[in-house]
Amino acid sequence: MKTPTTPAPDKVAIKRALLSVSDKSGLVELGRALAGWGVELVSTGGTAKALRDAGLDVKDISDITGFPEMMDGRVKTLHPMVHGGLLSVRDDPEHAKAMTDHGIGAIDLVVVNLYPFAQTVAKGAGRDEIIENIDIGGPSMVRSAAKNHAYVTIATDPADYAEIIASGGTTDFALRKRFAAKAFAATATYDAMISSWFAHADQGQFFPEALSIPVRKAEELRYGENPHQQAALYLPVGPSARGIAQATQVQGKELSYNNYNDADAALELVSEFRDGPPTVVIVKHANPCGVASADTLIEAYEAALACDSVSAFGGIIAVNRPLDGKTAEAISGIFTEVVAAPDADDDAKAVFAKKKNLRLLLTGELPDPARAGMTMKSIAGGVLLQSRDNGRIGLDDLKVVTKRAPTDQELKDCLFAWTVAKHVKSNAIVYARGGSTAGVGAGQMNRLESARIAAWKAKDAAEKAGWATPRTIGSAVASDAFFPFADGLLAAVEAGATAVIQPGGSIRDAEVIAAADEAGLAMVFTGMRHFRH
Numbered sequence: 001m002k003t004p005t006t007p008a009p010d011k012v013a014i015k016r017a018l019l020s021v022s023d024k025s026g027l028v029e030l031g032r033a034l035a036g037w038g039v040e041l042v043s044t045g046g047t048a049k050a051l052r053d054a055g056l057d058v059k060d061i062s063d064i065t066g067f068p069e070m071m072d073g074r075v076k077t078l079h080p081m082v083h084g085g086l087l088s089v090r091d092d093p094e095h096a097k098a099m100t101d102h103g104i105g106a107i108d109l110v111v112v113n114l115y116p117f118a119q120t121v122a123k124g125a126g127r128d129e130i131i132e133n134i135d136i137g138g139p140s141m142v143r144s145a146a147k148n149h150a151y152v153t154i155a156t157d158p159a160d161y162a163e164i165i166a167s168g169g170t171t172d173f174a175l176r177k178r179f180a181a182k183a184f185a186a187t188a189t190y191d192a193m194i195s196s197w198f199a200h201a202d203q204g205q206f207f208p209e210a211l212s213i214p215v216r217k218a219e220e221l222r223y224g225e226n227p228h229q230q231a232a233l234y235l236p237v238g239p240s241a242r243g244i245a246q247a248t249q250v251q252g253k254e255l256s257y258n259n260y261n262d263a264d265a266a267l268e269l270v271s272e273f274r275d276g277p278p279t280v281v282i283v284k285h286a287n288p289c290g291v292a293s294a295d296t297l298i299e300a301y302e303a304a305l306a307c308d309s310v311s312a313f314g315g316i317i318a319v320n321r322p323l324d325g326k327t328a329e330a331i332s333g334i335f336t337e338v339v340a341a342p343d344a345d346d347d348a349k350a351v352f353a354k355k356k357n358l359r360l361l362l363t364g365e366l367p368d369p370a371r372a373g374m375t376m377k378s379i380a381g382g383v384l385l386q387s388r389d390n391g392r393i394g395l396d397d398l399k400v401v402t403k404r405a406p407t408d409q410e411l412k413d414c415l416f417a418w419t420v421a422k423h424v425k426s427n428a429i430v431y432a433r434g435g436s437t438a439g440v441g442a443g444q445m446n447r448l449e450s451a452r453i454a455a456w457k458a459k460d461a462a463e464k465a466g467w468a469t470p471r472t473i474g475s476a477v478a479s480d481a482f483f484p485f486a487d488g489l490l491a492a493v494e495a496g497a498t499a500v501i502q503p504g505g506s507i508r509d510a511e512v513i514a515a516a517d518e519a520g521l522a523m524v525f526t527g528m529r530h531f532r533h
Helices: 027-036 045-053 061-065 080-087 093-102 117-122 127-132 137-147 158-166 173-202 257-271 297-307 325-331 346-353 408-421 447-465 486-495 509-519
Strands: 011-013 016-021 040-043 109-113 153-155 170-172 215-220 232-236 248-251 279-284 287-293 315-319 336-341 359-362 374-379 382-387 429-433 436-441 476-479 499-502 522-525
Touching (some): 016 027, 016 045, 016 137, 027 040, 040 061, 080 137, 109 137, 117 173, 137 153, 158 173, 170 173, 279 297, 287 297, 287 408, 297 315, 297 325, 408 429, 408 436, 408 476, 408 522, 447 486, 476 486, 509 522
Parallel strands (some): 016 109, 336 359, 476 499, 499 522
Antiparallel strands (some): 011 170, 215 232, 248 359, 279 287, 279 315, 374 382, 429 476
């Protein structure tokens, strides 16, 4: 393997450039700058035509290779006259001799962006068209130029043309090295898109032998979960579902790592109600502390806030309807970090404009809670992947296991509590009544403690609101996994619950059912659990 015999030169003058792009934005301006410096322009197909149409002199790639573009353009740059000009170590005598012997001219600048594979997939093209949009020659030239960045400048992004123009026709090593890193990232991302499409869309493999996930950095964040940690937001390259990462930020400070995490939790939960009545979700530290549905958005907000007004301070709010001014005024009554909504009217925006630190995110259409997808968690030495929890339960899925069947209202409360519990960290217990959460117990090491904490929160909320009794009286209670013992269920009875929804499946189910019957509870099994860690 040959290596340069001397250090890479800092300055390299561009004398010959090869341009072959699918995205022609900025191409003519760059071409004119290069021509103005006396650079020889070599190009292919549509790129050559665009440059000629602008009045620039261009050599066809076939003039360099001695072969015409053939096979519908599949073969045009895969030739020693091209790659020899890209890969030659300029100060190596053997390389110089080979170039002379074979009439290979050095190429100092390569401007390439690749066939629009992701766009072709996104528009729903057929398999044959998708395959034709897998670029072969482009990545090969990019990699050759990037490998030989000691002498060759590689540009893969039209946004970088300005730097080349500003160089005056002579690039320095720092720029070439930086552009080379970007070029390898571009080809890696491109290959990841292709391998991902082959694995998932074409072959139907959810967990392929090797997994490449094409993502691109959207922004670096101020810090991570804690100030001593670094963080950044990356977005999928190619087709993806819209979510909190694609929301439009109307106002407020830049979002932090925790803001994104908590706002995502709020949006995912409120999306469960996207086809339901006006609903408000309040989240703190990725756990819902208040959820309510009502006839109007402001009524839903007031009910959600009443569930736990202490935790709501400094929280994240998500709604399933466009925000109106009246609801925005109510939300502005306490300190709120982020508000996420499908849209907001001018009155709402004007209200929030007075709260300069509040971040208002407009998401457009809410995500589909039943969509397929994958979640990822890093562990020491590896990565865990799983399909996202898109399981949903309806009335027909419920199995009554007690002597008393739930009333229609209890069934509604059960399903509401169950939907919320799906988004609460395990062990999760949620009391709900009349379309509102009454108490939420999250993240405890045993289910009994979660049931007690949720009941205590309901009592505290009643005292703060001046209610005669907590909303757990006459409520339904949801457990994200089965009750392993009757004690957790009995704690719910003590809190005033009259109906229970849980997965079932414990070896002590009979004991728990007997306790429910003795207490006069109605209980249904879902056959599905929702652990969330």
